[in-house]
Amino acid sequence: MRYNFLLILLTVIIITSLSCKKQVHTSDIADSFVDSLLQKMTLEEKLGQLTLYTSDWDVTGPVMRDSYKEDIRAGRCGNVYNALTVDYNRMLQKMAVEETRLGIPMLFGYDVIHGYKTIFPIPLAEACSWDIPLIQESARLSAREAAASGINWVFAPMVDISRDSRWGRVAEGAGEDAYLGSLIAAAKVRGIQGERLDDPFTVAACIKHFAGYGAPVAGKDYNTVDMSELSFRQDYLPPYKAGIEAGAATVMASFNEIFGVPAACNKFLLTEILRKELNFKGFVVTDYMGVNHLIPHGVASDKQEAGILAINAGTDMDMQSGIYYETLEKSLNEGKVSLETINQSVRRVLKLKYQLGLFADPYLYFNNEREKTEVYTTEASEHALLSAKESIVLLKNDGFKGRKNLPISKQTKKIALIGPLGNSQIDMLGCWHAAGEASRTSTVLDGLRKEFPDSQIKYMEGCDFSSPDKSGFKKALSLAAESDVIIVAIGEQERYSGEATSRSDIGIPGVQEELAEELIKTGKPVVILILAERALCFPELAEKASSILYAWHLGTRAGDAIAAVLSGDFNPSGKLVMTIPRSVGQIPIYYNYMNTGRPYKAGEKFSTQYIDESVEPLYPFGYGLSYTQFEYGSITLSADSIAFNDTLHISCTIKNTGMFDGSEISELYIRDMVASVTRPVKELKGFKKIYLKKGEQQEINFSLCSGDLKFYNSEMKYVCEPGKFKVFIGTSSAETQEGSFTLKEK
Ligand code: NOJ
DSSP, X not given: OHHHHHHHHHHHHHHHHHHXXXXXXXXXXXXXXXXXHHHHOOHHHHHHHTEEEEOSSSOOSOOOOOOHHHHHHTTSOOEEESOOSHXXXXXXXXXXXHHSSSOOOOEEEEOOSSXXXXXXXXXXXXXXXXOHHHHHHHHHHHHHHHHHTTOOEEOOOBOOOOOOTTSGGGGGSOOSOHHHHHHHHHHHHHHHXXXXXXXXXXXXXXXXXXXXXXXXXXXXXXXXXXXXXXXXXXXXXXXXXXXXXXXXXXXXXXXXXXXTEEGGGOHIIIIIIIIIISOOOSEEEESTTTTTTHHHHTSOSSHHHHHXXXXXXXXXXXXXXXXXXXXXXXXXXXXXXXXXXXXXXXXXXXXXHHHTTTTTOTTTTOOHHHHHHSSSOHHHHHHHHHHHHHXXXXXXXXXXXXXXXXSOOTTOSEEEEESTTTTOHHHHHOSSOTTOOGGGOOOHXXXXXXXXXXXXXXXXXXXXXXXXXXXXXHHHHHHHHTOSEEXXXXXXXXXXSSTTOOOSOOBOOTTHHHHHHXXXXXXXXXXXXXXXXXXXXXXXXXXXXXXXXXXXXXXXXXXXXXXXXXXXXXXXXXXXXXXXXXXXXXXXXXXXXBOOSSOOOTTOTTSSSOSSSOSSOSBOTXXXXXXXXXXXXXXXXXXXXXXXXXXXXXEEEEEEOSSSOEEEEEEEEEEEXXXXXXXXXXXXEEEEEEEEOTTOEEEEEEEEEGXXXXXEOTTSOEXXXXXXXXXXXXXXXXXXXXXXXXXXXX
């Protein structure tokens, strides 16, 4: 079928050159190319373009078919995912291009969530850097590596807001806040897609999981989502919107139902909101078997009905179930689906292929030389190290016997590293580590050996991750007794996070916490490293330990980054993007809650609280310490009141009063005091990350205009109402300076 492909190529060239003369917009050129191709296609060929199957290379769900190669050859499968490497993907692309009638090239998708081979910190960790350019760069490098290995479409970024750490997929997102989550979503799309989709160093992004997937009832993955439209628009929709506005080429419909209808067939979501309100022009793909799932969801009685519901609601591409291919012809003949609906979906898919430059060169992404030189680059590795350092959150560093445990002096003679996560490569990579290789990953032990070359470092697991066996405690305690400093590496294995890993108990598994407490009892300086992918609960340990670093699963350079922070070569500056609860009973817990008619008041029984648990989190959103101290001056506002078209300037000085140079993330929040609907007690509206040398002072400035004060009212209109507002600047959501202003009537 090489002849057909050449014909297509010729058409691309002719249309492009004709159009150049007429100065036609590139999008119009793509549209006319796609339209003319569409006219040549049979219905079967069209349905093949709406079909996506996994290869058998790196399967990410239960496999229902293993005939994808025959499907490609027969034109039944126009797109593949989980197929890796240049040689392999070229071989598959050749089947599509040379063995099918029209030779339409395929998309190659993959879950590049936080890296392809070089693995960056899990997204929840990286979000704690609050460093948007840094996050964009990680996305760019990840896409570049994937592109060099034959991928042209990534199922990222995952932008689901979540307030429930029982859900194992909190690891993949940016935490609980819609404002920060939106900035991160847009940055990731920019990083993945770059300036142009047909640049072979960039790939197409996929905003997922649309929508509300991060709020499953009781934290159980795939579970029902039940929320008001107001909460949806206010707390969950913004990151999807931001990613779409940044130009994301595709969107993935989530597994869950929302507003009573599964996302894959939710017309309100996919057509009213996504297409009409958000003006999304790309295509929507289901999640794994998403069309099929409409049957167990109980909205479709069989495959045919599932296909009809999904395509009519606005789902363009069927991932994995094959239902579109099997049933849409029948549905079309029965008048249940229109040809225009099918054509529209096919147009969207073909248009992305055109935009990616695949019609001009289906082998654009298959360059063996690039694969050799652009995978595992030094640039990516260095950035992974920087990003990992910036992601670490110092939760506690109290004095111990008159001095702080952290940073640890490089002159320390004997360091004991104890805990089951101290030397585990795979666990440092975290969930969804794509093609990342554990063998190339630095562990805490590796990092310590490099960072403390003059110290004697001994490692012992002390216990298992999850078993109740305490037989290793004794040896661990004698190692501790002969050491000067003890580093305890505990937390969760990577298999505890990601898809299908919800937990009902989010404590540190097994006897790890007990081991840590026994080590603390030795009276030696102990530093606790928590290595995990969700906000775990550890109230007792938090009380007993004097130094705690939340060091997540930080990817390929995890151990090097952790060691640099332990030694003080890098002063930690990360701040939590997800509230750490004291107990599971507090969940969902988040900083931007509503006040209620009976707000919590200490000592007042009839207020919003528990009788058996504090209302305060263990560590609040936006919290994180440094080895140095930052002192905030009082907050200054440029005016007491502003008109609708005015800008309010807010400033404050920050001084580094401690003994180290360091970075501080300073946060700006507001509270709308009276509105037509209840408003959160605090809402993040800005932040600045500044670097101050010891003794240095700097003024930080923020501005707010009426657009920043908008919210959804009960008619779902995005408005701002005049009245009184509070404004806060601080080092966390719980520790702020406060001022107030009035937004005047129009
Ligand atoms: C299921 C996951 O929910 C989704 O995030 C992923 O992209 C697909 N499987 C494909 O692997």
